[in-house]
Amino acid sequence: MTTTARLEMTEVVKTFGPVRALDSVSLEVGAREVHGLLGGNGAGKTTLMNVLFGLYKADSGTVRIDGREVTITSPRDAIELGVGMVHQTFLQVDTYTVVENVVLGTPLEGGSHRAGLAAARAKIAEISERFGLDVDPDAVVEELPVGVRQRVEIIKALYRGAKVLILDEPTTNLTPQEVDALFASLRTMVAEGMSVILITHKIRETLAVCDKMTVMRDGARVQTLDRADTDAEHLAAIMVGESHGSYETPTLTEAVALGTEAPGAVVGEEHVGGFEPGVSVVGATVRNDHGVELVSGFDLEVGKGEIVGFAGVAGNGQVELAEALAGVRPLERGSITVHGSALSGKPTAQWLDGGVAYVPEDRHRDGILPTSGITENLILGSHRSARVRRRGLIDWRAARQRAAEAIDKFSIRADSPATRAGDLSGGNIQRVILARAFAHRPRLLILHNPTRGLDIGSTRFVYEQIREATAAGCSVVVISEDLDEVIAIADRVIALYQGTQAGEWASSQVDPYEIGRRMTGLGTASVGGAA
């Protein structure tokens, strides 16, 4: 490179206790460049960026911005040096308005607070205009949809004059339309001289928007490539690691879910012929925690061995629907029958006996007992079953035996079955929850964002497990904000909008843009966007 790079990180090391999260990682990003940071869960992408943003303190290594060596010990330093970061979970004060969130931590211009806010409002309007980031500055952020909240997050960084913008998995909750708009905004930014770092695990997105990409694996940099010198197949191979000798060409399903293959290419796997009736939901009506009726008169049939996928923007009744199907949330009206037994209104224990298994969205809150060991977490729900009982008490030897087997089978990275679940990484917690769900020998399996945050290997493993379950006649409901995933694994895709079915497609006939329109409440009129 002839000119100095905008950003140079050299041999950065970060350890969390005994875990070496970053093993001497170097990264170079030029001006006017969208740089993709690619890798599976636990690869260290976010950790590296948290170091750059001053949230984590690196053990060693140097950072240069525009050729000058800098010390970043807090986000304040990073902001002053022109580094902005959009986190995966938005860092916003829910009860504040957009403009209040944007100005937080900055001195306001003008004589009074009111005048300062007015000036900020004008500046936000100017930023919105310039980069195509449309927001209402006086809206309270907790009332805004995810896509808009993300724009607020980007505006926050731009308002502070960021010249290096980091985005952590920004497309997870977006519709295809919103992804397109976001990428257009990013291109505008680099055209104006900014640098953008895009953390992602989706190869297709990287190829669509990045100029360069760095692949990370197990806390180390594997390779940095030019967009022109690579393709999807090549990147996938590097991500999984040819050196491990374990790389196999992904199946079509996996390829679509990983974003190396365009959706719609799943035809070959279409299930021929119908399914035997399995799960039937009639007129289900569910209230949310605030007593609002979010799902009304919902009908659903899932055949034995069928996978039904729900696509939708978060907050459109997914959680309520999933919990109702799992028997965790009571039905206001309606009924649920699983493989012949009517379960609605019965106690949870009977749902479990009826073969209903649930993988919740919020792993920490609803999925595990963080201070209990893996063993305890794995037998939760089946602690009444004969498999772990002896003389009316829990047979801990058998339970530990099962835990050890699960750790092995699901390759949970833990020291022992006694390791506290809360000490595991997000991906490993998900493996524990999945191991528990599959151990139930389920007849109805409800999966909410089952592979979020998992690497390619784990994702493939989850899909294999799902397929194994359906082969045994299990009915599967997959609810995911990852549209690619829903399209890839489901036999039937249903768009969810405000708790109602806004459209239904066989997986061979889906058009992601059409699903995107439906799940944001737009009508049937096709605008003609091709996949």
Added chain:
Amino acid sequence: MSEFLALVVPMWVVFTLAAQGTILSGRTGVFNVTQEGVMALGASVGFVVAYKLESNLGGLFIAFLVGALVGLVLTVMTTQLRMDQFVVGLALFFAATGAAGLLYREVIGVTMTPPKIDTLTKYDVPLLSDLPVIGEPLFRQDYVFFFVVVLSIAMYWFMQRTGAGLDFRSVGENPKAADSLGINVNLARTWSTIVGSGLVAMAGAYFPLHFTGIYTDGMIGGRGWLVIALAFLGGWRPLYVVAGAAFFAGMDALGQKAQVIGLGIPHQFIEMLPFVATLLVMVFAFRWARQPAHLGLNYDRESRLAG
């Protein structure tokens, strides 16, 4: 009526002062539960200093400093060492309660007739104090009353009407967001807890300095705990706290009045009145009252668990 108001207003001063101190730290996410102990300590320190130095202002000031010291311990334990706020708070409650009695016995000793100090001088608000019925009880007050009025307005102004207040409140709502925008979370929590705890101790010092002129163990009588309830009832907002404090003070005065009249009900039941009324109000208040989202939760920047 006039007589009843005269009972209510000083108690309003106590409740408002202590509750403003509580919400000041609460707004940055530090849930202070030391009030009952810190108020007792404030009463003891305030009395002893006022008695020895023959200066009521000195008593108030030193009480503030000692309360601030307890606040400093609380904030170091919770922000630096990340110990559980509630557990540390309870421990400090016991320590402060014990220290209050100890200090009095060490300095004054056990006496047949307890030593007495002059209570605070009252000042008239020109014109207003001449009003019938409400004039005397409302507008003939000592300087602590005027201080509390100014403090409440200033806190409202700071929190709701300034950019610094916006930053300040964000620490209790979402410390990670605040941190990511360069706001110093620990600094905000530290100073708000120190100042807040100092104000709580001052509220305690008001007991000997205004009401009795003497110090006795247990003179706070559970009002410190009610302050926590008041903070919730007031939704952790300065002006709502002012209104809520009037209600709590009213209940308190009613209890006192009922004892004097002697309704033939055992006084233990009458003393329960403010607590029972509080319980009833809180049952309904909790439905609408908001609280800082991270109240009572410690912040660890590098924690991988916290969302």
